[in-house]
Amino acid sequence: QAKADGKNLCRFFNDQMNTLSQERFELITGLRLAIKRQEFRLHYQPKIALDSGQWVGAEALLRWQHPEKGLLAPAVFMALAEETGLIIDIGKWVLQQACTQCRAWHDQGFASLDIAVNLSSVQFSRGNLEREVKKALKKSDLDGQFLELELTESLLLGDAEKVRIQVDKLRAHGVSFSIDDFGTGYSNLGYLSKFDIESLKIDQSFVRKILDSEQDLNITIAIINFAKSLGLTTVAEGIEDAEIMAKLAVLGCDLGQGYYWSKPLDAETFTSLLRQNHASSGQDSPTPAVPD
Numbered sequence: 001q002a003k004a005d006g007k008n009l010c011r012f013f014n015d016q017m018n019t020l021s022q023e024r025f026e027l028i029t030g031l032r033l034a035i036k037r038q039e040f041r042l043h044y045q046p047k048i049a050l051d052s053g054q055w056v057g058a059e060a061l062l063r064w065q066h067p068e069k070g071l072l073a074p075a076v077f078m079a080l081a082e083e084t085g086l087i088i089d090i091g092k093w094v095l096q097q098a099c100t101q102c103r104a105w106h107d108q109g110f111a112s113l114d115i116a117v118n119l120s121s122v123q124f125s126r127g128n129l130e131r132e133v134k135k136a137l138k139k140s141d142l143d144g145q146f147l148e149l150e151l152t153e154s155l156l157l158g159d160a161e162k163v164r165i166q167v168d169k170l171r172a173h174g175v176s177f178s179i180d181d182f183g184t185g186y187s188n189l190g191y192l193s194k195f196d197i198e199s200l201k202i203d204q205s206f207v208r209k210i211l212d213s214e215q216d217l218n219i220t221i222a223i224i225n226f227a228k229s230l231g232l233t234t235v236a237e238g239i240e241d242a243e244i245m246a247k248l249a250v251l252g253c254d255l256g257q258g259y260y261w262s263k264p265l266d267a268e269t270f271t272s273l274l275r276q277n278h279a280s281s282g283q284d285s286p287t288p289a290v291p292d
């Protein structure tokens with residue numbers, strides 16, 4: 001009986017594994033075709049200046065409009081895209097699309113809006129990031145100062161020298177860099193003196209709990225003060241309500257992002273909300289006042 005059970009158990013696991021690898025295989029096949037079929041989309045989430053409430057930038061977030069499964073978030077496919085190296089071609093598309101959209105916003109009168117793009121370590125280790133960024137800026141006619149590239153701490157722990165060289169080259173084109181999910185990397189902070197970084201994005205896991213957990217509040221305060229002492233800007237991620245927003249403003253955090261203002265939106269919806277925000281804050285308005 002025990003033997004028979006064992007056999008059944010084995011069969012069960014094999015079936016499970018076959019289903020898994022089957023799904024994986026289908027996802028990879030789909031990913032390979034997705035660029036050609038133009039199934040990728042970029043959604044945009046605003047970055048807001050906490051003192052003025054003005055929308056000062058947007059973060060581009062990748063989505064896959066899957067023919068059967070609907071709109072997929074990066075959690076579903078990003079790991080596979082990285083493992084297979086497909087993220088290199090996808091990443092080129094993201095850079096190009098994000099820069100083109102930012103330039104379109106500038107042309108519509110939002111001339112100071114920044115665009116932020118997330119990068120994967122594979123784009124540094126196996127791609128030619130410098131070339132791709134320069135190409136995207138040139139084709140979209142966007143000045144490098146409006147492009148911000150988001151890196152993770154783990155990315156900087158890899159082949160740091162290779163990354164540093166590419167970062168420095170891109171800095172020379174005005175492109176800036178930020179550390180995403182800051183505080184979750186458990187790394188020593190020495191890399192901050194090696195890399196020319198402009199801002200730290202405080203991870204949502206701290207931000208979300210600053211009103212309930214003294215420890216998370218203290219970590220957040222420490223990050224903000226630490227960033228200030230290094231001359232870096234701080235961005236709080238995952239702000240979902242007014243109380244947390246107000247607290248972060250008091251603590252001196254510069255920018256915020258989160259559902260409190262908006263989820264990531266398609267370009268068209270983002271544009272109409274951007275228009276409203278600029279109309280109400282009266283700055284950088286796309287329709288200049290008629291001189292009298």
Ligand code: C2E
Pocket residue numbers: 045060061062073074075078094118119120150180181237238239240257258259260264
């Ligand atoms: P991330 O760069 O840290 O982006 C923030 C994530 O938090 C986004 O998830 C966003 O939708 C979500 N978020 C924003 N505000 C809130 C909030 O108030 N509450 C909650 N609960 N969530 C919020 P998303 O779009 O699913 O992206 C997940 C991750 O996938 C990103 O994390 C980034 O690491 C990666 N990713 C997204 N697009 C790209 C891309 O084009 N290239 C690469 N390499 N990675 C990307």
Ligand code: MG
Pocket residue numbers: 059118150180
């Ligand atoms: Mg990010």
Ligand code: MG
Pocket residue numbers: 114144145146147148176
């Ligand atoms: Mg800039």
Ligand code: MG
Pocket residue numbers: 180181201203204237
């Ligand atoms: Mg993040």
